[in-house]
Amino acid sequence: MNAAHPDESPYIKFQAHGITSSLFKADPGLASFGSVLPTADQPAGGPLIMRQGLLWLSEQRRAFNFVRRNRLARKFASRFVAGETIEEAVRAARDLATKSITSSLDLLGESVTVESDAIAARDQYLTMLDRMAAAGEEVNVSVKLTQMGLDIGEDLCHANMVRILEKAKQLGGFVRLDMEGSAYTQRTLDFFTGRLFGSYGSHCGVVIQSALRRSESDINDLIGLKARVRLCKGAYLEPPAIAFPDKKDVDQNYVRLMERLLREGNYPGLATHDETIIEHARRFVSRERIPSDRFEFQMLYGVRRDLQGRLRHQGFNMRVYIPFGTQWYPYLMRRLAERPANIVFILGNLIRESVPGR
Ligand code: FDA
DSSP: OOOOOGGGSOBOOEEETTEEEOOSBOOGGGGGTOOOSOBTTBOSSHHHHHHHHHHHHHTOHHHHHHHHHOHHHHHHHTTTOOOSSHHHHHHHHHHHHTTTOEEEEEEOOOOOOSHHHHHHHHHHHHHHHHHHHHTTOOOEEEEOGGGGTTTTOHHHHHHHHHHHHHHHHHTTOEEEEOOOOGGGHHHHHHIIIIIIHHHHGGGEEEEEETTBTTHHHHHHHHHHHTOEEEEEOOOSOOOTTTBOSSHHHHHHHHHHHHHHHHHHSSSOEEEOOOHHHHHHHHHHHHHTTOOGGGOEEEEETTSSHHHHHHHHHTTOOEEEEEEESTTHHHHHHHHHHHOTHHHHHHHHHHHHHHSTTO
């Protein structure tokens, strides 16, 4: 399968805490959800430069080849990526299931430009669905339309999605269309509502990003359709004309859209690790008497495992997005870029686990 070649990615200007940086690339690979917005515990400045370095490294194929062969690096990656094979991903889902946490499996890779790669990715998804069912797990996957060949042709993408959705339907499963960069927002929504929703509406859903200015109107439409929505902040570098440049506005919009979805949406997925927002959601549902089986929290594999467990323990539905596959290197680098403190954290864990007798 082809990951987008780094040099194909256009440069984009990105406003971060007043600093306009053209060093970031609008890499379609950011689809693997490395948030590039500055976070509260990671303001611009030194960490911004570190993030730029990590994002640059994420695009270096030679670094990937080196890292992929390195045992320590593979162990490092295993914090955020379940492995390279379907078996490893299903095992991770089974482990989570022992804690009553559900999963959504994601085969890493996107922006496919060769038909045989799109078909190979589709076949992997079909196997994933079967293996989840065989393991007795709830069948749930997340997929990117560009991985299914959207850029090659809509009919190819549609044929691939129909195969996946037919199987998901047969197994009582669910397929989430991940949301990619803004160049794909309208196409993804049109594809979802126009080509998939009619036949597979109860087996597929879509993602909305609170970073985008248009999202309120998209949420209105999706609520009208009773479509299932996952709400996230958005992982892409977008120009200010399209997206809120200020993280504060992205967060505020998240809360606004979340409240609407909680009140009127069809089993929304609240995808965030933001404790303030999660706390807001908890208070909101309690005040509005919204039962906890009407929505779920969603988080990424390896991120805030403490919070995942805590929320589940408090009786909330929790789903973890489990990425796996050979394209793990860019995903890992973006996780680290998102929060460079993870490097220290993971190194500390590795050292502790490698010291005998501990
Ligand atoms: P934010 O980035 O503000 O982080 C809030 C806090 O969470 C941080 O302060 C930190 O404590 C913690 N945190 C966040 N990331 C961390 C990390 N890597 N390591 C440790 N702590 C971390 N995006 C997209 O564009 N399209 C999509 O389809 C999806 N799909 C998706 C599914 C799921 C299940 C999740 C959880 C996320 C996505 N995303 C996504 C990614 C999303 O848009 C966003 O980039 C990340 O979730 C980070 O944003 P937060 O909401 O966590 O907030």
